Every structure is written in structure tokens, then in C-alpha cells.
Amino acid sequence: MALRTAKNPPVVFRGAALSSPALARRLRRAAPALGYILPPLVALTLLALGWELWVRIAGTPTYIMPAPTEIWARLTGDLGFFAWHGWVTLYEALAGCAIGSAVAIALAITMAHSRALERSIYPLAVLVKVTPIVAVAPLFVIWFGFGSWPKMLIAALITFFPVMVNAVVGLRSVSPGALDFLRSVDASPREIFWRLRWPASFPYLFAALRIVAPLAVIGAVVGEWFTGDRGLGSVIIVAHNNLDMPTLFAAIVTLAVIGISLMTVITIAERRLLFWHESSLSQ
């Protein structure tokens, strides 16, 4: 813990004349977090500023490139609209992610116990992985109708392979000493699974989650392109057809916010659950 603050010294505030020691302490504690957030925020602001100036000076028409202020006005002017469609996309991505992970983990458990099963399932899983998702998306819409199912299933399909691969490795990544010890006290295979293999696979599952969470959002959006009634994907398609650039950009911003939120939640959960693992110790 001490290392963490030592690694991220409160550079921003060093040298500032602070009268109150309490305030100084609070700032010093907040500084590492600010150190993460502040630089990208500054960069983003500068980018938006440059963009705004460029669009205004060049007089670029809105239907080609809207100014950031226009996008912002569109977004905040109809926040409920973007929030609702964003929620639909997020929900489809999360549900798909959950379905794909559940199937992947179930298969991984059987594969971790039997090399023969692994040899028979793995090639099929690779086949699923190498098939471009955009190619099967229209097919899913035909098979599963226009509701949430095709999108969730596309997200599930994208999620499946990385989770399965990592889960197999994770379930096998137990320390031999811990395994021997549990056997020596007559732990049943079920106990060995729940007490050792399952928690030992968490670091690998989290690594997979970091990869698949943004992919699942992509899957949901791609699904929505083909069934334009709700979700940010359909908002983008409709806005595109109408050359409504502020809406299109506002939808993209909403997707970015969803992506950042997902990663933040995963990072926080990982810090809490994996406090014992090397990866979180070296952070």
C-alpha cells in the first residue's frame, strides 16, 4: 500500500504553498487519483478546443463535422433519449457477456478435468473464434427475430472464446502444494474445485473480462445495426441515413462513456477481489 503512493508521488501539488496541514494532507491523498484523471482530461479538453476552433474557422458544415459544442448540446438537450438507448445497448452487452461467460466457464470446467474433451471441444471453439462476427450477425437476426435476443447472442459469441481459454488455463493454474495438501486432507473433487481451482482462476477470468467487456458492446451495436428499433447501434444507423451528425456523434460519446464505465467497474472489482494476486500487488 505504501508502495502505491510512493510510486505515484503527488507531483501536481508539490511546491504549492498550502497553509492548512489538513488541506495539504487531503490534497496529498487525492493527488494520486488526480494524477490519473487530470492528464487525459486536459488532453481531451485541448482536443475539443482545437476541434471547435478548426470547425468554426474553416466553416465546416454540420452534416460533415459538427463542433463539440453542437454535439454537447444535442447530448444534453435529449439526455433521456441517449440514456435509454445506451441502457438498451449496455443491457444487451452485459446479458450477452453473462451468457457467453457462463457457457465458456461450464465448458472450461469439463475441459480442465479431461484432456480428451479439451481436444474435441477446442477446435470447434477455434472455429467460432475465427468466424467474423459481422458475417453471422444478419443470420442471427433472421433466426432470433428483432428483439434483444440476436444482439445478446452476438455479444455472447464474441465473449465466449477468450473467457473459455482463460478459464481453462486459470482452473489448471493451482499451486501443486495446495493441491497436494487438499488431497492429503481428503478433500473431495468438489471441494478442491470450489476451494482451490475456482478462486485460483479469478485472475485469469478478470483478464478475460477486460478483453470481452468492450467486445460485447461492439457485438450488441453490430446486432442493432441490422434491427433498427432501439439501442445506440440503431440510433447511429438512423442518424447516418438522415445525415444527422450531432446525433451520431452524441451516440458515439455515449458508447465511449459506457466503455469507460465498464472498465472502471471491472478495475474496482478486480482490486477488491484479487488483493491477494501478484498483478494487483505490483499495481
Add this chain to the structure above:
Amino acid sequence: MSQDAAISVRSLVHRYPSPQGEVLALDGVSLSVRPGEFVSIIGRSGCGKTTLLKAIGGLLAPSSGDILVHGEPPKSARRRKQTGFVFQDGGLLPWRTVLENVRLPLEVNTGASIAAAQDPEALVHTVGLSDFSRYYPHQLSGGMRQRVALARALVFSPSLLLMDEPLGALDELTRRAMRFELLRIWEASRTTVLMVTHSVAEAVLLSDRVLVMTGAPGRIAGEVTIALPRPRPSAIERSPEFLDCASRVENLLSLGGPVGAAHR
């Protein structure tokens, strides 16, 4: 085979199947350990020490030969919680605190009839970790982790403690300190111990008897009885008797070197 021996092994042979044909890990190993005795097995890597220990602990069914632990088959002795284990890497669960790790055996297989379970907290105290009982393994030093593994092995008050290079993963200085720590803990409990080690000094300091193994295939090349008085203070390491025992073990080890198969 004597019935009142703590461990009695006769003509033990074990072959591992492998893609290149069978590996003969143990070839006719016989030994006997008296109750309360501390016996070390010393030998090079790969000479079959772990295999022997696992067979005696009932974790591995040998190809042939007889093993009795307190007069019963190793597996049933283990099932009755008569055998405790300490493994080289400790085998602690990193997501459990010290106390939770020591408590683990009590939570597993709760259906078994358990005669004498010790209080985990008292055990943590015995190994000198009272102040660390709520720490996680990654917050401890290697030596402390092995002390947790030792406490965990003692939960059921086993009459036989099997230790596979318990100090093997530690640096030399920690290892020397832990040697005496182990001696102190054992002198308080006096349970039968069979310990695998790579260190001559460690074997001599702790043991009543040192068995020297040679490898490929695994055999017992000889034994050295350590007639040093107990309790043993740290100064004993410089006594002539200690050095004499150590050199006899060294001799057996070098005799059973690369051409050890000829020596019996």
C-alpha cells in the same frame, strides 16, 4: 515388519509411466521409524524422496512393496488424520488469512471422524505468528509462510508429520533461523517426523537419524545415527560431534554419487 514401528516400509518399488517408457523412481526401499523419532531423508534432486514421502503418506499407491503407518495402511492412517503434511512451496491459499489457512483442514471433509483437532488460534501462537493471524500470505516472508504450513499440518495433532523440503524455498539466512524454530516447535510436540531435505546441516541438527538416498533408481545408500543430546542449542553446530556426523553424511552422499548404482 514390526507392528509397533511408526513407519515400516519394506521392498518398496515405484514406477511412473511416461511417454519414453517407465521411470523407476524407487527400487527396493526399506526403512523403519520408531515412534517419536525425527528422521531425515537426504539426497539429490530426482532421487525419489518425494515419491517415497507420498507413498508413506498414502497419496500415491506404490507399484509394489509394503508400507505400514502405526500398523495400518498409509491411506487409512491418513484418513484417520494420523498423518500431517508440509510441502515445499507451503501450499497456502493466497486468498485466505493465516488463521483461515490453518483452519482449512477443519473445514474440508467435515464428515470424517476427527479425534483431536487443535485450536487454530493456539497453533498460530505456537509457531509464533499471533500478531499476523489476520495477514494474507503475500504479506508474510517465506519463513513465516512455512510456519503457517507447519501449523496447518498440526491441526489434527497427527502422530506422524511428513515434511517435503519444508525450508527448501527459503534463502540461506532465513533457513538457518527456521531450522532452530522447527527444532523448538518439534521439541515441544515430539511427534514422529520424516523430513526430506537437501541440507546436511539441517538434517544433522534436527534428526535422530539421517537416511541417505541415491537416485536413478532411488535406493537408500546408508544411514547415520545422530547421537547428539537434546535439547540442541545453536552452538551445537560448531561442536566436533556435530561436524563428525555431518562429514559422515557427506561421505555417504559422495559415495552414492554419479556411480551410486554400484554402491549398496
